[in-house]
Amino acid sequence: MHDVMYFLQQLINGLTVGSAYALIAIGYTMVYGIIGMINFAHGEIYMIGAYVSLIVITGLAVTSPAWIPLVLLVALICAIIVSSSMGWAVERIAYRPVRGQHRLIPLISAIGMSIFLQNYVHLAQGSRNIGFPLLIEGGISLGGGEDGTFQANLSYMQLTIFIVTLICMTGLSLFISRSKTGRACRAVSQDLKMSSLLGIDTNRIITATFVIGASLAAVAGLLLGMYYGSIDPLFGFIAGLKAFTAAVLGGIGSIPGAMLGGLVLGVAESFTSGYLSSEYKDVVSFGLLILILLFRPTGLLGKPEVEKI
Amino acid sequence: MLVLENIHTHYGKIEALHGVSVEIQKGEIVSLIGANGAGKTTLLMTVCGDPQASSGRVLFKGEDITHKPTAQIMRSGIAIVPEGRRVFPGLTVEENLHMGGFFTSKQEIRKSQDHVFELFPRLKERRNQRAGTMSGGEQQMLAIGRALMTKPEMIILDEPSLGLAPLIIKQIFEIISTLRDDGITVFLVEQNAKQALKLADRGYVLETGRIRLEDSGANLLANEDVQKAYLGG
Numbered sequence: 001m002h003d004v005m006y007f008l009q010q011l012i013n014g015l016t017v018g019s020a021y022a023l024i025a026i027g028y029t030m031v032y033g034i035i036g037m038i039n040f041a042h043g044e045i046y047m048i049g050a051y052v053s054l055i056v057i058t059g060l061a062v063t064s065p066a067w068i069p070l071v072l073l074v075a076l077i078c079a080i081i082v083s084s085s086m087g088w089a090v091e092r093i094a095y096r097p098v099r100g101q102h103r104l105i106p107l108i109s110a111i112g113m114s115i116f117l118q119n120y121v122h123l124a125q126g127s128r129n130i131g132f133p134l135l136i137e138g139g140i141s142l143g144g145g146e147d148g149t150f151q152a153n154l155s156y157m158q159l160t161i162f163i164v165t166l167i168c169m170t171g172l173s174l175f176i177s178r179s180k181t182g183r184a185c186r187a188v189s190q191d192l193k194m195s196s197l198l199g200i201d202t203n204r205i206i207t208a209t210f211v212i213g214a215s216l217a218a219v220a221g222l223l224l225g226m227y228y229g230s231i232d233p234l235f236g237f238i239a240g241l242k243a244f245t246a247a248v249l250g251g252i253g254s255i256p257g258a259m260l261g262g263l264v265l266g267v268a269e270s271f272t273s274g275y276l277s278s279e280y281k282d283v284v285s286f287g288l289l290i291l292i293l294l295f296r297p298t299g300l301l302g303k304p305e306v307e308k309i
Numbered sequence: 310m311l312v313l314e315n316i317h318t319h320y321g322k323i324e325a326l327h328g329v330s331v332e333i334q335k336g337e338i339v340s341l342i343g344a345n346g347a348g349k350t351t352l353l354m355t356v357c358g359d360p361q362a363s364s365g366r367v368l369f370k371g372e373d374i375t376h377k378p379t380a381q382i383m384r385s386g387i388a389i390v391p392e393g394r395r396v397f398p399g400l401t402v403e404e405n406l407h408m409g410g411f412f413t414s415k416q417e418i419r420k421s422q423d424h425v426f427e428l429f430p431r432l433k434e435r436r437n438q439r440a441g442t443m444s445g446g447e448q449q450m451l452a453i454g455r456a457l458m459t460k461p462e463m464i465i466l467d468e469p470s471l472g473l474a475p476l477i478i479k480q481i482f483e484i485i486s487t488l489r490d491d492g493i494t495v496f497l498v499e500q501n502a503k504q505a506l507k508l509a510d511r512g513y514v515l516e517t518g519r520i521r522l523e524d525s526g527a528n529l530l531a532n533e534d535v536q537k538a539y540l541g542g
Contacts, residue, residue: 012342181408183404184408184411186399186400186404187400187404188398190397190399191395191397193395194391195361195394195408196380197357197383197389197391197395197411198455198459199380199383199384199411200380200390200408200411200412201380202380
């Protein structure tokens, strides 16, 4: 019983972090799918999302003791607005002028943007850790706990992360499969030049992917910021690399791949922490990245379509 | 309808077209023939603004479109069936058609789609199939259908018979002649010079970036030089 509960707890922890990774990974994978570049500033967009939500939550808590779900909702909306504007601006300023150049040039521009945003937040918010209040307390016991055995818990915070992620993913899937813009996103990612030959303003579609990716990152920023309990300007760096790993793991360019990759990575990390030592969790994540690049570079779901001639 | 005046087009520093002039009247089928690397595709793509001409002018319906962005040109009544078909492999037949009519309204898309399905009943049967899993001939039909979704006044076809079986090539050429009957101006590029010239009202022969000959389709078919160079005679 002890082992089962312990296992269950690790699984829940892993899926929690994994679903947030998946949210961030979507941004990497969609941008890569459309213009073939890795947006290395994406982790910073996520970090800014976390900062904005913290600022809003703090502000609202100071001015009026408001109803918590409302506070969270306002924080979420503000984070989405700021992060998606950032995503839009980063694309306009740093990527569009160098689009179509050698692949390394946008990559360097992205790394530059990442450093700039990190340092901007350092300056504006200070470089120390800031505590992020846990507004969703309590949880459900899933069993165990008798005679000093391990008790598995599903906290309401974790439940919130699952539900919000599920809503975002469902919304995104519907948007991509049903809506006109979503269909255009897929078309542009399959053949950008042909899309413009059909009169589609590809720049607008590219901007849309940046905005969508940044919004989902902002959601993840609020959720994980609160889940971890503290944030700092480097908060987006490791998470960004993890989400990038998740995107590659699932198959870069594939949206279901990013979702799966995030979950797999989260669970792998959590089991490493739970059964080995938490020091090894990054080793396992990036080890996975190396393995997948060596043995299955297309990722778990990134199968290239068979084209007939 | 379409006038190209002394067009020069460069890829980087290399000049691919050295002053090409072409004129296409409304309702005509004009064929452009030429060997590999003569610049046929470059010429078509210059009309679409990708790449843009480095000098000379492209006029469509009297309007100068030389330096307009591609998306804007393609919204003004020109549609293209590009070399290699370039259907969206991961999208279904229906989704591909909808992309063709992207900037038109929902009702227009429905109407155009019915029209395309009438023209190609095969596409209707396969409407929910992914384009990448279809045969070459079916993909070519889809590419033509997709171009028709905007109700273009002029359609540009780049090597529509490339890599297809003879029976399907025949079908494709039949469809092209029905396009003219519908009042659509056709600008056709072909390596299959015999078929292309038979169908065409007029033709141009492009050689290494220059127009070598210009005449009616029938005259070009009878021309000795053309026969020797392009018709295997």
